[in-house]
Amino acid sequence: MSLEVNIEKKLDGFTLRAAFTAGNTSTALLGASGCGKSMTLRCIAGILKPDRGRIVLDGRVLFDSAQHIDLPPQQRGVGLLFQNYALFPNMTVEQNILCGLKAEKDPAARRAACAEMLRAMRLETLAKRYPAQLSGGQQQRAALARILVGKPRILMLDEPFSALDSYLREEVEGEVGSLLANFAGTALLVTHNRDEAYRLCKEMIVLNEGQVLRAGRTKEVFADPQSIAAARLTGCKNILPCTPLDSRTVRMDGWGTTLRLTLPVPAGCTAVGIRAHDFTPCATDAPNAIPVKAVSTSENPFDWNLICTSPEGTAQLWWKVGKTSLSAAAPEPPQYLCAAPESIMPLKG
């Protein structure tokens, strides 16, 4: 069971060139708003027609411009959850779910499948309600039930939590997480939120301006994003320009400090990424010690943010320190900060 996508589509302002495969697991499509991730889902679902390319799901060709194959969405067996859930407002939850049972004609079997899905999604008491009478989380469960009852081969979720209040989000995320983990088939989660991608998906694909920047196991992508854009999307605060010296060392531009890395420095490396949590205060002669001057401190509920500049004030970096309690005191402004060689990520472009 797998999905193969290799498509090209001209969109407003850029060309989407999505080429990736996704296995029988949950895969995140991470990218900034307007990078083409929702468009990719729509191409897979058959709502949007790519200019050229090929889409194969479980060995079945859904789209192939060379062979003039373009299955209509009705025949693709694809489940797509829209950002706004797209429940039919003129139908009850039950009627909405029955709409997902197009293939099943026998009335008794339809009722049974619908009742089972209502129970599985904890919607029994809401069966006769209209979508407008449901909370955001309930609407999402109803929309998921409507999709899952038809047993799709692939489950695609388009920013599933963006319409929810933040306090609801964590609760719903847990439910969707177990659903994704238990789904027997390929699942794609489109999100611009790196934390969601990290928590919910084992694999991830980073998209930027219609291009796949990086694909792989989520933890590997976070540890080694390889490009500046991918590092930013995975939430790296410090992208520090540098000049490579040899295969394991770089000189930081504007700081004059030389850093040793565990990862090999590739040709064309222009910067290093260091996550704001990965710094520790250190002595002058410690390895990878960077001389800093703290210029501002701000407090979050669970960590401190320190903005530090180089002694000349020409370049800056962020240091985040976790707090042990809400009332923990601010850290001493450091003279030197160091980063472990394995936490420094060489970046291209």
Add this chain to the structure above:
Amino acid sequence: MDWYPLWNSLRIALISCAAVFFLGIFAAYYIARLPRVVKGVLDVLLTLPMVLPPTVVGYFLLLLFGAKRPLGIFFMQHFGVKLVMNWYSAIFASIVVAFPLMYRTARGAFESFDETLAWSAQTLGQSDTWIFWRVRMPACRQGILAGTVLAFARALGEYGATSMIAGYTPGKTATIATTVYQLWRTNDELGAMRWVLVDIAISAVVLLAVNLLEKKQKAGARK
């Protein structure tokens, strides 16, 4: 009092309203998907009867359907039907002037329709016909209902083009609108007043019915 104009006006308005209902929805649905330039041109052409003086519409209709014009001759020869100066001639006039109202309101409703509803129905395997009748039309029913009422009211009140293509023959082509004018012209002020009151009563009843219908639908959706 001869009630013929009332009966004639009602049947003309009902028939043309029914025709405009389907024509307007059909045009709105398909034209909304056309390329922009074609859409713009068709939009102007189809909306023109709303802004033109009704006499200009009547002039064009006579050019097409007149007894000595191609279509008029064709229908006379093949079906023995005279398209002008009959009671049903007014239907052509009513359709043309009422159409833009239905078309424009229906198009507005279709354009504000949330297309993700149709897309999600497609991915669930539902046919486009099903989507049209079960999702799109119910979601747009407020606009379509409004358009239908406006079209009916406009067809009922049609005077200019009707008087040109159907004329005024008591007991044959007379409608409420043309009767009011004829009675006034022949100094029967009281007779004209009677038909004015009838017309106001019908219009008020129609609008009231729509208001009640909307309230009922809203209450039904809330339950």
